[in-house]
Amino acid sequence: MDTDKAIEIVNLLANGVDPETGEVFPNNSPYQHPEVIRSLFLAIKALEKMDKSEKRQKRLPRNAGKSWTEEEEYLLVKAFDEGKSINELSEVHKRTKGSIRSRLIKLEKIEEFKI
Template sequence: MEPGKALEIVTLLADGIDPATGEVFPDDSPYQQPQTVRALYTLIRAVEGKSSDAKPRPKKAGAPWLPEEDQQLTDAFKKSTSVTQLARIHERTERAIEARLVRLGLVDERWQAR
């Protein structure tokens, strides 16, 4: 397996997304536990530092979502702010934004898999 593909899979896991199906893991999944997410992002950052094809991760990648941030995301999404813009505003990946929108019930998983 190429390192870039492995990094992509681990990043999806860290974002709480099943890399095989694109579905968001349930809240009780081991991949949703804070220590697991931190561990995965620690590894991602370590690999990115050594990989020439790795993209830099946003500042808040892997950080827990605060209630105020959820509200800001909800309000902006309802005003038709794009996922790309939301990712920039919240300093997270687009996949993380999509997963959070599913979790907040603003879109369903079929929308995310588009």
């Protein structure tokens, strides 16, 4: 089940609606108790946060968050010294621009910019 579908189902439950039939739960249903409803709304927030995180992960480059190898650092420095831009290096290494900048700072190829 995908996260969007789970959010939809839990949202219906939190609003006192049977997700299968669309009928409103009776007053004596556990889904009508205040603590259960609050818990379901907390679950919705958690699912939405998880969904947002999953979608962000899908947009990140393939190597985002992975450790740098010595060979990759060597290739990064070589390409940077040859005049490649941060954007180009980001594409080649499949990493974020921030990761490229951070690695170049660590390798003392550029200085950290402080605001």
